[in-house]
Amino acid sequence: MGNISSSKRFMRDTISEEIALKSGLLLTTSESHTILKRRGFSDVSVFEGSADDGMRVRPEDIEELIRHLRYFIGDLPDPRHPIATRIELWKDMEREGVDPDPLLNALKHVSGQGRQFVTSKELADNIAASCTIPRPYVDRFAAAISQTMDRSVQWFQVEEINTSWAIPLGDLFQTENIPADPEAYLDQRYLDFLAKNSEDLQRIHWRNFERLTAEFFSRKGFVVELGPGGDDGGIDVRVWNGGADLTGPPLLLIQCKRYKATNDVEIETVKAFWTDVHYEGAHRGLIATTSRIAPGGIAVSVGRRWPLGFAQHEQVSHWVKQMWRHSILSNRQ
Numbered sequence: 001m002g003n004i005s006s007s008k009r010f011m012r013d014t015i016s017e018e019i020a021l022k023s024g025l026l027l028t029t030s031e032s033h034t035i036l037k038r039r040g041f042s043d044v045s046v047f048e049g050s051a052d053d054g055m056r057v058r059p060e061d062i063e064e065l066i067r068h069l070r071y072f073i074g075d076l077p078d079p080r081h082p083i084a085t086r087i088e089l090w091k092d093m094e095r096e097g098v099d100p101d102p103l104l105n106a107l108k109h110v111s112g113q114g115r116q117f118v119t120s121k122e123l124a125d126n127i128a129a130s131c132t133i134p135r136p137y138v139d140r141f142a143a144a145i146s147q148t149m150d151r152s153v154q155w156f157q158v159e160e161i162n163t164s165w166a167i168p169l170g171d172l173f174q175t176e177n178i179p180a181d182p183e184a185y186l187d188q189r190y191l192d193f194l195a196k197n198s199e200d201l202q203r204i205h206w207r208n209f210e211r212l213t214a215e216f217f218s219r220k221g222f223v224v225e226l227g228p229g230g231d232d233g234g235i236d237v238r239v240w241n242g243g244a245d246l247t248g249p250p251l252l253l254i255q256c257k258r259y260k261a262t263n264d265v266e267i268e269t270v271k272a273f274w275t276d277v278h279y280e281g282a283h284r285g286l287i288a289t290t291s292r293i294a295p296g297g298i299a300v301s302v303g304r305r306w307p308l309g310f311a312q313h314e315q316v317s318h319w320v321k322q323m324w325r326h327s328i329l330s331n332r333q
Contacts, residue, residue, distance in 0.1 A: 009051035020163035023075035074192030077326035082148035106130035120146035195324035198317035249281035259291035270297035
């Protein structure tokens with residue numbers, strides 16, 4: 001496809017629709033611009049100036065922008081062009097003396113049958129039935145094909161794109177998020193975003209920070225009780241070991257403090273929280289914050305041997321990175 005001449009409004013709408021379709025997050029023009037600039041993306045001119053301004057772009061440049069934006073919001077494990085994984089596969093097969101042509105022929109064969117493959121595993125099963133290439137190569141090839149489809153933009157689509165499942169990024173910061181999944185405390189799409197944008201932890205809605213904390217301990221296998229919010233006596237999350245008698249004292253009481261970086265959790269808060277932990281007979285207490293604990297608060301806890309722990313911004317950021325859906329892939333790279 002050659003260069004495209006259009007208004008910036010069209011390009012912004014295309015970018016927004018692709019992000020919503022692929023990631024499930026609705027981004028405003030301002031949010032997309034801010035995220036790309038913060039990460040040092042080279043060209044954000046499509047988001048600058050009037051929406052009615054005309055522009056001439058190469059489609060591949062817009063696709064690169066979309067891939068990077070999806071990566072910056074945690075939707076992709078990396079921003080690479082989809083052909084990169086196929087090149088890596090060809091090189092590995094060449095080193096092992098395996099001819100890739102049968103893979104391509106098998107793909108043509110199964111594609112010629114007119115079937116739609118929903119998952120890369122389904123595609124791999126059908127390719128494996130049409131060639132004798134070792135299955136690990138088939139799986140990687142099918143994943144690369146699926147990745148190519150996922151990372152490519154379908155320009156000038158005739159059918160209307162359904163983005164009804166997408167959720168506004170802004171809601172993470174403005175209102176409590178209650179996931180559709182009754183087993184979840186915070187939507188995975190928001191966790192993915194925060195995994196790549198931990199600096200925004202200090203902006204999220206205070207109730208979503210409580211939900212994030214509850215989600216982390218729930219995924220660790222604990223039984224979690226999320227407090228009602230608001231005037232809850234300083235206890236935001238209660239935690240028990242799996243299988244424990246929930247009528248007994250909790251293993252852990254948690255107080256969540258969503259503060260800006262410049263605000264410390266003061267010593268008075270630590271002292272008051274210790275009173276709550278002692279009163280409920282909990283084994284330990286934890287103060288989780290998006291900022292930091294004042295040195296005096298930690299010192300008084302250590303000095304008096306209170307069974308309190310402190311999860312400050314760096315630790316909370318680590319929690320979210322562990323909950324990123326691409327964390328395993330990230331660790332392998």
